[in-house]
Amino acid sequence: MVLEITGAVVDPATGALRMTVRNASSIPEQLAMVEAPGGVQGTLTGDSRDDGSLSPAGIELDPGSTTVFGGKGGPRVTLPDPRRLSGGSTVSLLLEFGVGGLVHLTAEVSG
Numbered sequence: 778m779v780l781e782i783t784g785a786v787v788d789p790a791t792g793a794l795r796m797t798v799r800n801a802s803s804i805p806e807q808l809a810m811v812e813a814p815g816g817v818q819g820t821l822t823g824d825s826r827d828d829g830s831l832s833p834a835g836i837e838l839d840p841g842s843t844t845v846f847g848g849k850g851g852p853r854v855t856l857p858d859p860r861r862l863s864g865g866s867t868v869s870l871l872l873e874f875g876v877g878g879l880v881h882l883t884a885e886v887s888g
Contacts, residue, residue, distance in 0.1 A: 817856075
């Protein structure tokens, strides 16, 4: 399983996580959960397309696809209580993928 995650930035006003996830493998993948500090989970919202849609397993990431989270019309991850985040800092997140397992990600906080 090869996943590439780039451009991870959180908007402290809305809690929106922007990132690009490339599933460079030949196996379908799902983003099942995003955990913020304190053990709180982000809200996953799917897209209407197959890639990026929300299934019971999570946000679908088709083989060989690149999915932009937080873009216009794309899937979204919204972190709870973004007021705790300060612009110019970073936040540690834990992403759980159905096949790839757990990934630790450090995202910049915009502003």
